Amino acid sequence: MEKGLGQFFEDYLEQESLFTNKEHLQPNFVPETITHRDEQLHSVASILAPCLRCQKPSNLFVYGKTGTGKTLTVTYTTQQLESVAKKKNLPLKIIYLNCKLKKVADTEYRLIAQLAREFGKAIPPTGLPTDEVYSIFFKEIDKEKRIILIVLDEIDVLVGKIGDEMLYNLTRINAELKNAQLSIVGISNDVIFTERLDPRVKSSLSEEEIIYPPYNALHLQQILEQRVKLSMRKNAVAEGVIAKCAAIAAREHGDARRAIELLRVSGELAERDGSTQIAIAHIDQAEDTIEKDKVIELVKGQPKHYQATLFSIFDLGTQRKDALFTGEVYEHYKYVCQQVALRPLTQRRVSDIIGEFDVLGVINAKVISKGRFGRTREIFPSTSQGLVDNAKATLSEELGL
DNA sequence: GTCAATTCACATGAAAGAGACCACGGTCTAGTG
DNA sequence: CTAGACCGTGGTCTCTTTCATGTGAATTGACGA
Numbered sequence: 001m002e003k004g005l006g007q008f009f010e011d012y013l014e015q016e017s018l019f020t021n022k023e024h025l026q027p028n029f030v031p032e033t034i035t036h037r038d039e040q041l042h043s044v045a046s047i048l049a050p051c052l053r054c055q056k057p058s059n060l061f062v063y064g065k066t067g068t069g070k071t072l073t074v075t076y077t078t079q080q081l082e083s084v085a086k087k088k089n090l091p092l093k094i095i096y097l098n099c100k101l102k103k104v105a106d107t108e109y110r111l112i113a114q115l116a117r118e119f120g121k122a123i124p125p126t127g128l129p130t131d132e133v134y135s136i137f138f139k140e141i142d143k144e145k146r147i148i149l150i151v152l153d154e155i156d157v158l159v160g161k162i163g164d165e166m167l168y169n170l171t172r173i174n175a176e177l178k179n180a181q182l183s184i185v186g187i188s189n190d191v192i193f194t195e196r197l198d199p200r201v202k203s204s205l206s207e208e209e210i211i212y213p214p215y216n217a218l219h220l221q222q223i224l225e226q227r228v229k230l231s232m233r234k235n236a237v238a239e240g241v242i243a244k245c246a247a248i249a250a251r252e253h254g255d256a257r258r259a260i261e262l263l264r265v266s267g268e269l270a271e272r273d274g275s276t277q278i279a280i281a282h283i284d285q286a287e288d289t290i291e292k293d294k295v296i297e298l299v300k301g302q303p304k305h306y307q308a309t310l311f312s313i314f315d316l317g318t319q320r321k322d323a324l325f326t327g328e329v330y331e332h333y334k335y336v337c338q339q340v341a342l343r344p345l346t347q348r349r350v351s352d353i354i355g356e357f358d359v360l361g362v363i364n365a366k367v368i369s370k371g372r373f374g375r376t377r378e379i380f381p382s383t384s385q386g387l388v389d390n391a392k393a394t395l396s397e398e399l400g401l
Numbered sequence: 402g403t404c405a406a407t408t409c410a411c412a413t414g415a416a417a418g419a420g421a422c423c424a425c426g427g428t429c430t431a432g433t434g
Numbered sequence: 435c436t437a438g439a440c441c442g443t444g445g446t447c448t449c450t451t452t453c454a455t456g457t458g459a460a461t462t463g464a465c466g467a
Contacts, residue, residue, distance in 0.1 A: 369409095
């Protein structure tokens, strides 16, 4: 071991990195050219263009599954708009908000507060009546004549949480503004989202709609190739690697984000191996790693009761191969709580928690009716056995079992 | 055998409580000139 | 006289509990053939 670590670091330095510029593989990277989204890009641009003439553009609604380039095209367009506006000194203000981010914009109060903050108003995180925040915001934007464009990303999450009233307020605010004009761009992953909206909101919000179809494998492949060119050394990728990444991502509704992540993680794994090229095997490995990291990461950040619930499911799941039901899980959960001196929650709550885990995709829970024997959720751990064991170990450590 | 009623074991919704956090205005207190 | 400490009030947020209502098909039991 004399030359152990020192040698390792030296070798590490010697070895040329696979990546030349990893930034281009980060999920929030905005490339200069956008592949296979010309049509959408064009639509977005022409809908939003009037704001350069100081006219209020139509409200716009953008849907499509995750990783279909919605956020990308919208941010790209707004960036361009902003730079033109700046050059010509046009009164345009663009605000981008991701409604999914906790503690930023996931309640009405926080959303409006955040918007007001964008205009340089200090709003306390809590304590003020919501109306007050509204009026602060209102006064602030109406101070001067200008166009304001609010981009609400993942708007479906927000509405799911707090209802659509706030969107109604926002769209209506225009009628009362004397100087400024406000337009909203909503981005949603949920395609049938607008059907659940109040018709009034729906009609005013989606004056224009753009739908993003999923990428197919060929598109994904070209996107990946473009990114590879930007971010990796020549010959860093073995034959067929890109095709395989694209194929995997295409299998899941053409999610480009996932394809890129897969490629990046494969690259990291290859580098760690000391290989000079990403091989197909690295992709399989990457798929596992990503999955595993996601679950472990998720498990770690959860509150105790969530952990206890998940642990109960995994624990029962390893004992038994067939489906679990809410009742059983709850019984086991109560037992687990007792072990770690935790006051158990009611079954009502645990039922919700199970539902949340289902949404997160850690478990698979389907509501079924067993006829005379009632109605319940049929629960399966949705990941592989190895992963479950892994997660279980993490959980029992976290819980202090 | 057929068909509607029953029944189970929860799911799902709504409302409301508890405990934290915070702003704001009023009052009190101690230090200063 | 004034700055700062210290309430009380009123507001939001999150997590829960409580209470109420809904649900889908296996089972049951009445009915008719």
